Amino acid sequence: MSEKKIVLDARGITKQFPGVLANDLVDFDLREGEVHALLGENGAGKSTLMNVLYGLYKADSGEVKVNGENLILSSPRDAIYKGIGMVHQHFMLVPVFSVTENIMLGAETDHRATPNESPLVKLDRKEVAQKVKSLSQQYGLEVEPAAIVGDLPVGVQQRVEIVKALYRNANILILDEPTAVLTPQEADDLFRIVHELTTRGVSIVFITHKLKEVLAIADRITVMRGGKVVGTTTPQETDEHQLAAMMVGRDVILTVEKEVAHPADDVLLVEKLRVRDVRDIETVRGVSFTVRAGEILGIAGVQGNGQTELAEALTGLRRIEGGTIQLAEKNLTGKTPRIFTESGLAHIPEDRQRHGLVLGYTVADNMVLCDYYKAPFGVNGVLQQKALDENSRRLIQEYDVRTPSPYVSAGKLSGGNQQKVIVARELSRANVKLVVANQPTRGLDVGSIEYIHKEIIAMRDRGVAVLLISAELDEVMALSDRIAVMYHGEIVTTVDAKSVTREQLGLWMAGSKVQQPAA
Amino acid sequence: MQSAEEKQAPQGWKRIGRAIMDAALVPVLAIFSAIIVGGVVIAVVGGNPFAAYLGLIQGAYGSTKAWSETFVWATPYIFAGLAVALAFKGGLFNIGAEGQLAFGAVATAWVGYALPGMLGVELPAILHIPLAIGAGMLAGFLWAAIPGALRAYAGGSEVINTIMMNYIALNITSFLLNGPMKDNNPLNVIARTPEIAEGARIPVIFDGLRVHWGFPLALIVAFLVWYLLWKTTFGFEIRTVGANPDAAKYAGINYKRVIVLTMALSGLLAGLAGAVEVTGLNYRHELGFSIGYGYDAIAIALLGRTHPLGVVLASILFAGMRNGATRMQFLTQIPVDIISVIQALILLFVAADAIVRYIYRIKAKEDRLVLTRGWGG
Ligand SMILES: Nc1ncnc2c1ncn2[C@@H]1O[C@H](COP(=O)(O)OP(=O)(O)OP(=O)(O)O)[C@@H](O)[C@H]1O
Numbered sequence: 001m002s003e004k005k006i007v008l009d010a011r012g013i014t015k016q017f018p019g020v021l022a023n024d025l026v027d028f029d030l031r032e033g034e035v036h037a038l039l040g041e042n043g044a045g046k047s048t049l050m051n052v053l054y055g056l057y058k059a060d061s062g063e064v065k066v067n068g069e070n071l072i073l074s075s076p077r078d079a080i081y082k083g084i085g086m087v088h089q090h091f092m093l094v095p096v097f098s099v100t101e102n103i104m105l106g107a108e109t110d111h112r113a114t115p116n117e118s119p120l121v122k123l124d125r126k127e128v129a130q131k132v133k134s135l136s137q138q139y140g141l142e143v144e145p146a147a148i149v150g151d152l153p154v155g156v157q158q159r160v161e162i163v164k165a166l167y168r169n170a171n172i173l174i175l176d177e178p179t180a181v182l183t184p185q186e187a188d189d190l191f192r193i194v195h196e197l198t199t200r201g202v203s204i205v206f207i208t209h210k211l212k213e214v215l216a217i218a219d220r221i222t223v224m225r226g227g228k229v230v231g232t233t234t235p236q237e238t239d240e241h242q243l244a245a246m247m248v249g250r251d252v253i254l255t256v257e258k259e260v261a262h263p264a265d266d267v268l269l270v271e272k273l274r275v276r277d278v279r280d281i282e283t284v285r286g287v288s289f290t291v292r293a294g295e296i297l298g299i300a301g302v303q304g305n306g307q308t309e310l311a312e313a314l315t316g317l318r319r320i321e322g323g324t325i326q327l328a329e330k331n332l333t334g335k336t337p338r339i340f341t342e343s344g345l346a347h348i349p350e351d352r353q354r355h356g357l358v359l360g361y362t363v364a365d366n367m368v369l370c371d372y373y374k375a376p377f378g379v380n381g382v383l384q385q386k387a388l389d390e391n392s393r394r395l396i397q398e399y400d401v402r403t404p405s406p407y408v409s410a411g412k413l414s415g416g417n418q419q420k421v422i423v424a425r426e427l428s429r430a431n432v433k434l435v436v437a438n439q440p441t442r443g444l445d446v447g448s449i450e451y452i453h454k455e456i457i458a459m460r461d462r463g464v465a466v467l468l469i470s471a472e473l474d475e476v477m478a479l480s481d482r483i484a485v486m487y488h489g490e491i492v493t494t495v496d497a498k499s500v501t502r503e504q505l506g507l508w509m510a511g512s513k514v515q516q517p518a519a
Numbered sequence: 520m521q522s523a524e525e526k527q528a529p530q531g532w533k534r535i536g537r538a539i540m541d542a543a544l545v546p547v548l549a550i551f552s553a554i555i556v557g558g559v560v561i562a563v564v565g566g567n568p569f570a571a572y573l574g575l576i577q578g579a580y581g582s583t584k585a586w587s588e589t590f591v592w593a594t595p596y597i598f599a600g601l602a603v604a605l606a607f608k609g610g611l612f613n614i615g616a617e618g619q620l621a622f623g624a625v626a627t628a629w630v631g632y633a634l635p636g637m638l639g640v641e642l643p644a645i646l647h648i649p650l651a652i653g654a655g656m657l658a659g660f661l662w663a664a665i666p667g668a669l670r671a672y673a674g675g676s677e678v679i680n681t682i683m684m685n686y687i688a689l690n691i692t693s694f695l696l697n698g699p700m701k702d703n704n705p706l707n708v709i710a711r712t713p714e715i716a717e718g719a720r721i722p723v724i725f726d727g728l729r730v731h732w733g734f735p736l737a738l739i740v741a742f743l744v745w746y747l748l749w750k751t752t753f754g755f756e757i758r759t760v761g762a763n764p765d766a767a768k769y770a771g772i773n774y775k776r777v778i779v780l781t782m783a784l785s786g787l788l789a790g791l792a793g794a795v796e797v798t799g800l801n802y803r804h805e806l807g808f809s810i811g812y813g814y815d816a817i818a819i820a821l822l823g824r825t826h827p828l829g830v831v832l833a834s835i836l837f838a839g840m841r842n843g844a845t846r847m848q849f850l851t852q853i854p855v856d857i858i859s860v861i862q863a864l865i866l867l868f869v870a871a872d873a874i875v876r877y878i879y880r881i882k883a884k885e886d887r888l889v890l891t892r893g894w895g896g
């Protein structure tokens with residue numbers, strides 16, 4: 001290992017944001033062909049460090065060497081030129097462009113023989129498509145060059161991002177929380193790809209909050225906390241508990257502890273619900289189930305089997321085609337989101353930046369996004385700034401949201417802290433009878449996950465009904481009292497969470513027929 | 520760590536001060552750049568830029584009378600600029616201020632000259648002025664509600680609809696002023712209404728100066744718009760719909776209703792611009808008096824960063840330029856049209872703020888990069 005040459009070497013990186021020292025004299029290096037995992041709490045400064053290495057942010061001080069050469073990276077263009085590629089999540093692709101066009105974007109080949117020729121020559125898509133094909137074969141990155149990116153599942157979009165980086169000859173690849181939005185299958189595919197890339201000499205920085213992943217694929221692990229590097233270790237030398245403790249600075253209980261549930265009356269009653277997705281395809285096909293007060297019903301299923309549409313329908317965001325929804329004995333079929341929330345719904349949405357937040361609003365404003373019109377926040381149509389302030393200060397404290405103040409715009413928070421703002425807001429709402437939690441802990445660090453799991457269970461114990469939708473099978477199994485398995489828009493079975501194995505769930509999720517009678 | 524962060528985080532007035540500095544930086548530099556480039560243009564056409572600007576400033580702000588006239592100009596600018604700015608905050612582009620303003624003026628003028636006759640009584644000012652102005656506001660409100668409803672319920676682009684509706688409004692106005700509403704004084708040959716009743720006129724503030732109480736009213740309305748947008752729950756809804764319609768839906772906001780109302784309120788403000796011009800300055804509506812206010816308003820809203828305070832300042836600047844231009848031409852023979860060039864330049868620099876930032880080497884605020892962080896942050 002150690003004789004491998006160092007391809008990327010950052011020394012003493014310091015980056016100050018207003019009110020936050022995001023990186024404090026950070027040293028970080030990357031060796032040829034290794035996977036170097038970067039771990040740390042939400043807001044520890046991981047993304048900031050990577051954005052500095054990628055030239056998006058300019059460090060206040062410190063130096064970066066690529067292949068031994070001192071560099072001043074002042075834009076991603078420089079970084080790309082030096083062979084650094086970065087995969088952010090899906091927002092970097094143009095959804096209406098094809099895969100080929102997305103890959104060409106910013107790297108259009110110039111076919112002019114002389115500079116005097118018109119620059120308005122035809123874009124050579126064929127050549128690029130060819131190269132995309134060969135790249136994807138070479139690395140086992142299956143992508144269809146002609147497909148429109150917006151139609152592709154997230155996992156494939158991510159592959160497009162990787163191909164895009166490779167197309168630009170990246171030999172250093174930064175992956176910022178690549179698995180957060182992937183299904184377990186897609187994540188496995190990604191690991192295979194990562195492995196393939198490293199054997200070909202590509203060096204990879206891998207940011208994630210999932211400790212199991214880190215131990216499985218990293219060669220080295222660096223942990224950050226509060227803008228500083230806490231230490232660097234290897235999977236051989238450490239384990240999940242030690243990593244968690246390093247990250248958070250205290251012991252974290254990685255298993256969920258809960259008492260038996262005492263379910264009472266039905267709170268949510270769904271019957272023969274049918275919903276269409278954006279492409280007008282029926283993705284929820286006659287689903288019926290109930291969630292009772294004081295229990296957590298988990299929905300297990302491979303993403304894309306109708307969970308998104310189900311959650312949107314249950315919160316009034318999506319029109320339903322048929323069936324009924326009853327919440328707290330009120331028929332809410334076809335009602336607006338406001339009526340749902342008024343009837344006691346709290347909703348942690350799947351897409352935090354699209355539905356959950358107004359990025360330009362302050363944290364304080366975001367924390368009343370659904371309740372702004374009600375006392376104590378809105379009185380006679382006037383916003384009560386004082387109540388907003390108090391509310392946000394309390395929630396920031398309780399949920400440990402890392403922000404310099406309640407008046408920072410939500411867009412400036414780290415990804416995980418944005419999520420915490422939403423979770424804090426939704427779980428703290430008054431008179432909640434049902435929580436629909438769609439990917440509630442996506443992008444959160446282990447410490448925050450522990451806290452939010454505790455909160456969800458506490459809500460259950462207070463008699464709230466919880467519908468949990470999560471791509472993390474572990475999370476579903478750990479939190480749920482009952483588990484409904486969703487496949488192809490239908491609930492194939494509902495079982496007691498204690499009496500089912502991971503393997504069995506996995507089979508049902510993959511579409512195998514249910515043998516035993518449903519619980 | 521928390522306490523150190525708290526100390527560094529700007530609080531209260533300091534925070535507000537910094538926000539104002541941040542917001543004003545680019546507009547101020549844009550104005551500065553436009554003045555420089557405009558000066559070069561003046562020099563190229565053979566004028567003396569210094570003399571020209573001196574004349575302009577004198578004409579605009581050099582005397583009590585100059586200030587009075589500047590405020591007279593600024594009054595409709597403020598109302599119309601607020602109209603565009605309010606719509607902007609709600610994510611809507613109201614290009615229709617011109618038409619809404621014309622209808623406002625027509626309605627106000629009608630109430631101003633015809634109502635007493637119809638009722639058979641002279642109305643007291645305390646009743647007549649509000650009625651006349653209210654009619655103008657209502658006209659703007661209703662006229663703008665149409666493109667708002669088309670946008671909310673049929674997905675029709677409010678940009679295109681408001682532009683088209685400007686033509687409709689101006690043609691209807693032209694018809695009215697040439698026909699049913701024409702001033703039938705035998706000496707009159709132009710398309711205009713009769714004069715409004717004495718009781719419907721907003722008085723001037725100082726004898727001998729044209730500036731009337733419509734200007735303070737504009738300042739009060741600017742404050743009210745600010746209050747509406749930032750202090751009320753309805754303003755919260757408007758801004759949420761403007762900033763993130765999906766989140767607005769999620770938050771349970773009836774966004775269709777908000778869109779219609781935002782557009783209608785924007786029209787109300789534009790209608791107010793017309794109403795106050797009629798009751799405070801012209802005492803009648805005349806075809807062609809307002810041409811361009813509704814379009815200048817877009818520039819003013821942009822220069823003012825769609826903030827009511829910014830709109831007021833931008834209005835006073837634009838008004839000063841319009842007002843001072845005559846004196847500049849008188850002193851230096853440079854045609855008043857140079858003002859349009861400078862105004863266009865200001866707008867260009869404000870719109871292309873990346874250029875301004877580049878010229879003055881201002882670091883773009885890093886939150887601009889938020890999108891590129893993806894959801895994983
Ligand atoms: N553009 C910005 N403006 C102001 N502050 C910022 C900005 N970007 C990040 N920060 C702050 O810097 C700190 C580090 O953020 P960063 O995004 O690097 O965290 P992270 O380790 O990636 O966290 P997460 O796991 O939640 O993604 C946070 O406190 C955040 O609020």
Ligand SMILES: [Mg+2]
Pocket residue numbers: 046047048414415416895896
């Ligand atoms: Mg991050």
